[in-house]
Amino acid sequence: MDSGLKPEKLNLDARSPVAIEMLKYWLRCFEAYLNSSETEVGGPRKLSLLHARVGHRLSSVIEKATTYETAVKILQKRFVKPINEIHGRHLLSTCRQRPGETLDEYLERLTALARNCDHKEVAAEVHMNLHICDAFVSGIRSTYIRQWLLEDGAKDLQGTEVYLRGLASTLADDSGTSSTPEAREEP
Template sequence: MAPLEEILPYISRDSPRLSRNTAPKQAKTKLLINLISLAIFKFVSDIDDYNSAMDVLENVFIQPKNIIFSRHLLVTRRQQPDETVDQYVRVLKKLTKDCEFRAVTEEQARDEYIREALINGISSNHIRQRILENRTLDLKTAYDQALTLETAPKQLVSYSIQNSIAAIWTEEVDDDPPAYER
């Protein structure tokens, strides 16, 4: 049996093999089961409906797109030394596949460019990593998240100092005998 990546074009909802198939849904389900391996079958073994089985398989095996990371890959891709301009442009076009571009207003485009510049130009790799964990992200959220991640270590130091002072104060108080014992 083939892995799911190889058979996905055959079993997807818009597959010519299944969409032109005028057989009842039960026949489509049987065809689907015959195309998948035993390891994949375990996910749909108790499902009789073709559409439900496809929903389960898509949820398990198709990774959701991370638009932010896809756009980051696009804007940070540089031409390789041995790469022609034609090859470079083809790679750039291929990278746009998962970027999900859409018509936007001038203000939205400006905010998206600022967000991309923020992600690309921020000096902290930790902050960049945390921002790139988002699948979608607007400028305000990216800014708020970066600001929070930047200030968190400073606030943590403040908590540590306060906890140290409290611990010292508690030790000093514990060292003095209670008034009734004096």
């Protein structure tokens, strides 16, 4: 195997905002390292090499894996979390250039955020509804409602409307008035 391709030990924290990208990159490097061998690396040796290239914490996470493929799936399950579409689009639409950040760095960050959005061909009306939903979530004044929509909320404009009608009804029942979510906005 080509020692120049040997990746450094993988030590990741699942809470790190760059953990997903780092894991994907590290796995590509590790695969390149394995493929650089003159003889095919397979089975238990592949798993042993993986254990040797991850830190002690991650090694304990994958210790019950009996195959390399299973160990990789365990790592991916730990680090690659599904992203709420609305939250991903919100992060993209509200992303601003940071002080000291070059235009190239800012564009790179936008591109990484865009990868978290579900891009597929849509009709003009669907595209319009997605923009309305994004603008609505970004412009809403209630922190509680925005947080719910970004974390667990509906995936489209119609689902968001249904949720908000239910919330308005619940708030009206709780207060005995015809309160709407807007009336409960936070400063």
